[in-house]
Amino acid sequence: MGALQELLAGLGDGRIEALDLTAPLHGDTPILALPEEFGQTEPFRLHEISRYDERGPAWYWNNITTGEHTGTHFDAPVHWVTGQDGEDVAAVPPSRLVGPAIVLDRSRESAADPDHLLEVDDVRAWEQEHGPLPAGGWLLYRTGWAARGDDPQAFANADDTGPHTPGISVDCARYLAEETELLGLGVETVGTDAGIAHAFDPPFPCHAFLLGAGKYGLTQLRNLDRLPATGAVVLAAPLPIVGGSGSPARVLAFVEREG
Secondary structure, eight states: OOHHHHHHHHHHHTSEEEEEOBOOOSTTOOOOOOOTTSOOOOOOEEEEEEEEETTEEEEEEEEEEOOTTSSSEEEOGGGSGGGTTSOOGGGSOGGGGEEEEEEEEOHHHHHHOTTOEEOHHHHHHHHHHHOSOOTTOEEEEEOSGGGGTTOHHHHHOEETTEEOOOEEOHHHHHHHHHSOOOOEEEESSSSSSOTTGGGSSSSSHIIIIIIHTTOEEEESBOOGGGSOSSOEEEEEEEOOOTTOSEEEEEEEEEEEOOO
């Protein structure tokens, strides 16, 4: 039996489970709000064209409006100034849309402190327990934030000083970008950086370092609690928008289950 036939057989008999890591996309999907002086993304909206009526008697369809970075989405290198000479989302090779994934769980720490930051020592401690980070793979950072995903206010967790959501320290972002062979970083929050990362040096270090290094971002993931620490394979499927800085994506994980 060939490898693809084995995959299909495993999916058919339950030895391999396909999990959806994607948040539903609708009008109340949380979006990133920037300070008023900057341009803003549009929330997701359906605009009905016809629905079995005089506009089209046998068909239902819609136009959509939204930003590239709405809901569960893919960040291409060109999204950030440090990666401006890199790939747009249409230029990402298909082979780099599939890869192994590990889950680094800091949900307990993030529940105690919404500004919790992942540090280099945390990554090294994970490696001591589970082995090296996967070359050509994803680090999926579990913080428990997905549980807030249906409540935009709780998801943003903002006060007068700005949003408070967990993320990654400057040193750790630089380490992941420059010292690992990761494909990219996936998170449960609205963006790959912490809510307070606008005040870091440099600001938004995950964007600055990872996208500048030609790596990718995945955001607003769900169901990371259903993945093992190692062994999952992730398929990230953004739209191939020519010139696009990113795209809403359907993100799937494949996990082996014991029979």
